[in-house]
Amino acid sequence: MSKKKWIVIAFALVLIVASSLSKVYNEPADITYSEKWANERLNSLLGIGQDYIEEIREDGSVDQRILVIPIEGVIGIASPTYDHQLIMDTIEQIRMDESIKAVLFELNTPGGGVYETREAYDLFKEVIAERKIPVYASMGQVAASGGFYYAMLADKVYATPETITGSIGVIMSGYNMRELYDKIGVEPYVFKSGKMKDLGSSARKMTKEEEEVFQEYIDEAFDRFVQVVVDGRDMSEERVRELADGRIYTAKQAKENGLVDDILYYRQVIDLIREENDLANAQVFEKAAPQDQFASFFPTFMKSEDNYAKQFDQVLNRVKEEVLPQIEYRWEGGK
Structure with missing residues (x-):
C-alpha cells in the first residue's frame, strides 16, 4: 500500500478515535459553542447519531x-x-x-x-x-x-x-467436520454441563436424540409459516401444506x-x-x-479500499x- 493511502487511513483512524472519545465522556457544562459545533460536525461527517x-x-x-x-x-x-x-x-x-x-x-x-x-x-x-x-x-x-x-x-x-x-x-444446515479435523490434525474439546449443551457441534456426528430436538423446532417454525400463508392468502391449511413442500x-x-x-x-x-x-x-x-459523507473525502483510488474492515x-x-x-x-x- 502506498504512503499516500496510509496517510488517509491514519487520518480516518484519528477521526474515529476522536468520535469514540466524544461518546465515552459526557459533555461538560461549560463546553463552548465552537467545541459543540465541532463535535456535531464530526458526528455528521461520520454518520454517527443520525436518524434515518x-x-x-x-x-x-x-x-x-x-x-x-x-x-x-x-x-x-x-x-x-x-x-x-x-x-x-x-x-x-x-x-x-x-x-x-x-x-x-x-x-x-x-x-x-x-x-x-x-x-x-x-x-x-x-x-x-x-x-x-x-x-x-x-x-x-x-x-x-x-x-x-x-x-x-x-x-x-x-x-x-x-x-x-x-x-x-x-431449513437448517450445517457441517460435520470431524473427518476434516482428523486429516489436518485438529482435536476439538468441550466441557459441558449437560449432554445437549454442544447441540449442533460441527466437530462430531449428530446423535438421533439431537436430530429430534432440531426437527421439533423446525416443525414448530413450519407450522407458524403455514398459518401465515393460510391467513395471508385466505387458503385452507390442507391446501397450503400441499404447496409447502419447499x-x-x-x-x-x-x-x-x-x-x-x-x-x-x-x-x-x-x-x-x-x-x-x-x-x-x-x-x-x-x-x-x-x-456516508466521510467516504466522499477519500480520493478515487481509495474508493474500493475504504471498507476493508467491514468486508x-x-x-x-x-x-x-x-x-x-x-x-x-x-x-x-x-x-
Missing part, C-alpha cells in the same frame, strides 16, 4: 404518501443489504405518520433469519391493525421463503414474469396456485395503488440510512454462518 432519512422516489403530495419498504438480500443481522433496524423503524413510522395512505413491500430476497422475519411480521401486523391502510407486495427477481413470508402481510401480492417465489418452509414456483405457477394475485412489475403496482386508492397525486418514498467482518460472519447450524426461512438456492 426519507428518499423520495416520486414527487407528489406530502399529505398523501405511498411508503415503499424494500426487503433486499438475505434477511438477517449480518446481512450487508438487509438493515433490520431500518425495517423496524420504518414500520413504526406507519403508526405515527398519518400522511402514509398505503404501503408497498418491494421484495427481492431469498429469505433468511427466522427471528428477524417473524419480529418484523408481528410488528407490522400490530401497526396495520391500528392504521388499517392498504398493503401491497411487489416481488422482484426472487421472493422466496422469508421473502414470501413478508409478502403475506399484503392485501394483494404481485410477481413479475421472471420472479422465483415459493420455497415455503424451514419447492420454488414460477410467477405463472404461483398465480395458478393462488399464491400471488397477478403478474405485474413494480411500476405497474404503483400505478395500481394510485388507481385503487384515489392516490393519483401521492408522493412515493422510502426510509434509508443517511449517506472482512462480513467474510467472517459468512464463514461462521456456514459452519454453525442455521435455522432459516430461506431458499438455499438463493445464497
Whole structure:
C-alpha cells in the first residue's frame, strides 16, 4: 500500500478515535459553542447519531404518501443489504405518520433469519391493525421463503414474469467436520454441563436424540409459516401444506396456485395503488440510512479500499454462518 493511502487511513483512524472519545465522556457544562459545533460536525461527517432519512422516489403530495419498504438480500443481522433496524423503524413510522395512505413491500430476497422475519411480521401486523391502510407486495427477481413470508402481510401480492417465489418452509444446515479435523490434525474439546449443551457441534456426528430436538423446532417454525400463508392468502391449511413442500414456483405457477394475485412489475403496482386508492397525486418514498459523507473525502483510488474492515467482518460472519447450524426461512438456492 502506498504512503499516500496510509496517510488517509491514519487520518480516518484519528477521526474515529476522536468520535469514540466524544461518546465515552459526557459533555461538560461549560463546553463552548465552537467545541459543540465541532463535535456535531464530526458526528455528521461520520454518520454517527443520525436518524434515518426519507428518499423520495416520486414527487407528489406530502399529505398523501405511498411508503415503499424494500426487503433486499438475505434477511438477517449480518446481512450487508438487509438493515433490520431500518425495517423496524420504518414500520413504526406507519403508526405515527398519518400522511402514509398505503404501503408497498418491494421484495427481492431469498429469505433468511427466522427471528428477524417473524419480529418484523408481528410488528407490522400490530401497526396495520391500528392504521388499517392498504398493503401491497411487489416481488422482484426472487421472493422466496422469508421473502414470501413478508409478502403475506399484503392485501394483494404481485410477481413479475421472471420472479422465483415459493420455497415455503424451514431449513437448517450445517457441517460435520470431524473427518476434516482428523486429516489436518485438529482435536476439538468441550466441557459441558449437560449432554445437549454442544447441540449442533460441527466437530462430531449428530446423535438421533439431537436430530429430534432440531426437527421439533423446525416443525414448530413450519407450522407458524403455514398459518401465515393460510391467513395471508385466505387458503385452507390442507391446501397450503400441499404447496409447502419447499419447492420454488414460477410467477405463472404461483398465480395458478393462488399464491400471488397477478403478474405485474413494480411500476405497474404503483400505478395500481394510485388507481385503487384515489392516490393519483401521492408522493412515493422510502426510509434509508443517511449517506456516508466521510467516504466522499477519500480520493478515487481509495474508493474500493475504504471498507476493508467491514468486508472482512462480513467474510467472517459468512464463514461462521456456514459452519454453525442455521435455522432459516430461506431458499438455499438463493445464497
